[in-house]
Amino acid sequence: MHHQFIEAALRSPFYQKKLNGISLDTWADIPFTEKHELRDADSFSLLGTAVADIASYHETSGTTGKPTSSWYSFRDVENESKLVSESHLALRRGDLLLNRLTFTVAVASFIGLWATQYTKCGHISLAKSDVSTPVRVLDVIKRTQPTVLMEIPFQLEILAGVKQRLGFQTPTSLRALLAAGELVSPSRRKWLQSLWKVPVYNLFGSTETGGLVTSCHQGHFHLDNPTVLFEVVDDDGQPLGFEQRGQLVLSTLRQGMPLLRFATHDIVELKPAEICTCGNSHPVLIHYGRQEDVTRIGGHSWTLYDLQEIVYNLPRIPMAWKFVLNKESVAFLYQPFVECESQSEQDVLSAELSAKLQVPVAVSCTEIVPQASLLQQSNTTKFKYVSEVTDEEFADKAI
């Protein structure tokens, strides 16, 4: 039995109410917590400690409806910091982490900041915005020589594209990428490493659950986080062993907001530690993506992991890509690093994708990210209280 997880959960009014009258003797009988329950709950009822212990409040984006509250105590912040700094990334004094994640209400960017403060190493916040365009980011990289770049994988690919166009040399100071916020399949990880010539570490987690695990040297999520209990269950909620795909269910000891058997709707699989030779003896979790991202193509179900494995094994991997589906028709839109391939090369791409997905795939080279925005300088607009204008402009404005 996992008493400590039950005890942690029962500190929150939400779980006191949810578990009232339910036998907690058998772990498997404890009901799952669904996302909508958290969304519908009063934010304070989710608290597992006094407000005075809270260091940081966050919310999910709310793109799928109402946002979910997420509280982090000072102790939680320390645990989140350790998750990054004590991983194989081994953040240390003297490091300078350039953080490209947006500092809004989601938690991921803050985990990067907290980890640097915990380690007492430097931090640069350069979240994607009109000011910090890719060109500006490369300028700052040149000026500051960071050692770690924290970024969403999609943006790491775009930034690599701009880097290539400008002939920008990555400084030798850069020793690692810390990817967060998107799935990274093994082939995508290899691709990112080849683009940046440094190891890639991946932070897996969400605003609701907090950071769960940082990947090892070899890109594996070893389940060694002592504050999280990972379960994999089938469609009927029954536990699954190694080598079986199912849903990830999490329990956490987070003081600010404990979770008990939280149904993540992420598709995962457990593998024995032996599949990795990094020396970590904890089992490995393979993340295939969210259930809602599973796509039906040609009568088969494809996870985001499956699609990434196809795209990142193409003879020429694009800078940006997406699949567009309409009933039975499938199109693959892509934006190359340099310029569109010839028609014959596009035909090769189409044949390759059609063979893998077992349906005809139309291929189109297009602008997924506007070209103009790629090389745009910083665009700072500040309100002016006094401005000098021409006679005509003055005549227009002054009534």
Ligand SMILES: [Zn+2]
């Ligand atoms: Zn490993």
